[in-house]
Amino acid sequence: MTDSLLRHDWTLDEIEALLDLPFNDLMFRAQSLHRERFDPNQIQMSSLLSIKTGACAEDCGYCSQSAKYDSGLEAEKLMPLEDVVKAADAAKQKGASRFCMGAAWRNPTDKNLQRVIEMVEAVNGMGMETCLTLGMLSEQQAERLRDAGLDYYNHNLDTSPEFYGEVITTRTFDDRLQTLSHVRDAGINVCSGGILGMGESRRDRASMLRELVNLPKHPESVPINMLVKIEGTPLSQVEDLDPLEFVRTIAVARILMPNSYVRLSAGRGEMSDEMQALCFLAGANSIFYGERLLTTDNPEADRDRALLERLGMKTEALVETEVKAAKTPCQKAQAV
16 A cells, blocks of 8 residues: 555544444454555564653653652663663664663753764664654754654654543643654654553544544554553553453554554553454554563563464564575675
8 A cells, every 4th residue: 555545534433433343343354454564474573771761840640750750760860872782782682673762851952862862873883773752852853863863753642632631731732743743854754652541432542543644644653552550650540441442442553554563562561462462463563572661561572482483473673584594695696
């Protein structure tokens, strides 16, 4: 499907109708579409590192890094460059093809941005894709990151415009859209998704997906997070989301944005292997790798490898390595 055939005019009722489909019909439709665009047995693997933790001025109701909540998290300064490079190398050795770095800022200062740019340049030099999540960006800051060679910028919408004020009051939904616009205008790939299970309705989930799919260009990466309940935050006691509702949302994201990578992000530690397998069947084809996602636990690397092996799935990085190894000397010469 070419970009000219992708839709950017989905209505809320249309997306709700997809979420309302019988589960088997929805899964069949999502998996069929997924197979047209991707190898259904390949997973893109990213690694996420918190390069600056805690003391954030925002009041996001799900986040342990907010200075407004007593979550027991110790604030840390921006990580030294050499430690970031060491972590990126370890992630690469374990199969990650993209290295994501997150800092708990409302928005970075130009001085801090320069230090992060040095990290981007170093990780790029290792042959890995780079992704950042630093909060809001100005137009000029986005351009500086583009010039540094940044591949992706993550800035989630989190939830629907209608429910947004129930979760965050220190920045607006339009603020988030403006940052995404700056990133896109700078020519950086957009990584944007949301968090499920914060007490929102199914219509809210449809509304969030509508905002993503009706952007001028679909995000190249769409992380779908399951709320991780953290003691001390306002959302720590919210009712659990039905796992099948989460899978439904993955499937609809795949249908709406067929060329995008749909990533299982936060919350995988609380998901059974069977739930993750259903998410892959629904069209999820990217995961975060490693034991930590910023400040929350993530399935251990051995568990991830074992699950992918049980499902007969491989990481994109492994497939690329196997393809290179399989080339004969003649084929390699021809490729050159």
